[in-house]
Amino acid sequence: MAAENNNQVTNLPEGLVACSPASFVAVQMALKAAIELNVFNIMAESGPLATQLSALQIASKIPTANTKAVTSLHRILRFLSVNSFLTTSLPLDSDREEDRLFGLTAMTASMLVSNAGTSMPFLFLLNTEKAEFESLDKLKNFVLDPDGATCPFEMAQGRPDSRLSKMFGQTMGISNKMFFDKMMMVYGGFSEVEELMDVGGNEGSTRFNILSHLNHVAGDMFETLPNSKTILLKWILHNWTDEKCVKLLQNCWRALPQAGVKVIVLEMVAMYTVTLDFAMLTKCGGKERTISELRGLALAAGFSNVNIFPTGNNGIHVLEFLKSSE
Ligand SMILES: C[S@@+](CC[C@H](N)C(=O)[O-])C[C@H]1O[C@@H](n2cnc3c(N)ncnc32)[C@H](O)[C@@H]1O
Numbered sequence: 310m311a312a313e314n315n316n317q318v319t320n321l322p323e324g325l326v327a328c329s330p331a332s333f334v335a336v337q338m339a340l341k342a343a344i345e346l347n348v349f350n351i352m353a354e355s356g357p358l359a360t361q362l363s364a365l366q367i368a369s370k371i372p373t374a375n376t377k378a379v380t381s382l383h384r385i386l387r388f389l390s391v392n393s394f395l396t397t398s399l400p401l402d403s404d405r406e407e408d409r410l411f412g413l414t415a416m417t418a419s420m421l422v423s424n425a426g427t428s429m430p431f432l433f434l435l436n437t438e439k440a441e442f443e444s445l446d447k448l449k450n451f452v453l454d455p456d457g458a459t460c461p462f463e464m465a466q467g468r469p470d471s472r473l474s475k476m477f478g479q480t481m482g483i484s485n486k487m488f489f490d491k492m493m494m495v496y497g498g499f500s501e502v503e504e505l506m507d508v509g510g511n512e513g514s515t516r517f518n519i520l521s522h523l524n525h526v527a528g529d530m531f532e533t534l535p536n537s538k539t540i541l542l543k544w545i546l547h548n549w550t551d552e553k554c555v556k557l558l559q560n561c562w563r564a565l566p567q568a569g570v571k572v573i574v575l576e577m578v579a580m581y582t583v584t585l586d587f588a589m590l591t592k593c594g595g596k597e598r599t600i601s602e603l604r605g606l607a608l609a610a611g612f613s614n615v616n617i618f619p620t621g622n623n624g625i626h627v628l629e630f631l632k633s634s635e
């Protein structure tokens with residue numbers, strides 16, 4: 310039976326050193342194993358946040374024929390608890406390590422339980438793919454590369470394969486819902502749009518909550534784009550170098566049929582997004598930009614004006630790049 314946490318509180322078992330930088334990858338991989346073994350979901354389904362379970366109780370809900378599963382799981386959970394990803398305690402009437410109980414922290418419950426509505430478990434699994442580690446292992450070579458490679462991922466892997474792309478699409482799809490709900494509270498510009506063309510859309514995931522008449526455009530956005538009165542670029546510019554962005558924006562400018570119409574750009578802006586910027590550096594050779602850098606790209610591509618709408622959510626901004634006359 311799951312226990313309410315009225316036990317002896319021993320969050321950091323004596324003698325263990327938590328959070329050593331040399332263990333960061335080990336912590337990440339222990340979290341990955343816990344996600345894959347459904348541990349956080351099992352904990353969340355067992356009761357309120359303070360509920361704690363033993364490894365035996367958790368392992369009883371994980372299908373396996375391995376007789377050593379409980380002890381291995383116990384050691385993984387204990388490792389996660391000393392690194393502050395789980396709470397832990399011993400029942401008052403026990404000093405036996407195998408009786409140790411584990412529970413979710415508020416942070417783990419909100420980020421790593423899959424029905425909490427966050428994309429983090431998917432992002433986590435994506436970022437712990439072998440291909441990601443192999444790319445990050447090239448960081449030093451990337452800095453020193455005499456040929457100026459685009460990014461460590463390209464050095465290690467070339468292009469993402471279809472499995473990675475699918476995982477990425479799934480992650481983006483889930484984050485879109487939260488992202489759009491918050492954005493629509495601040496930006497009303499979609500209500501006056503007659504047609505909206507989604508360039509670089511991800512399996513149509515940007516269709517969430519915007520407009521029923523959003524068109525997802527196929528084909529290479531760096532070649533040519535069909536005409537549309539409004540174009541959506543959501544989380545596209547940060548994937549690319551300045552040169553590629555200007556080329557894409559010039560294509561968008563040409564695809565806008567008349568003066569007074571616009572490209573709607575959704576981006577996080579630099580300094581709010583140092584972690585995402587690091588991901589762009591390593592995965593695709595793009596970067597997070599400041600407002601003035603984004604405005605500079607718009608003007609370089611021929612747009613006459615830029616309207617800016619901060620959403621107040623993690624540095625996410627809506628920018629309108631306006632076309633005047635030819
Ligand atoms: C960061 S994702 C953003 C996806 C989507 N806008 C969203 O926010 O969910 C970048 C997208 O650009 C697409 N993409 C990459 N190169 C492209 C190209 N040359 N032409 C069209 N789309 C491209 C990828 O397939 C991917 O779906």
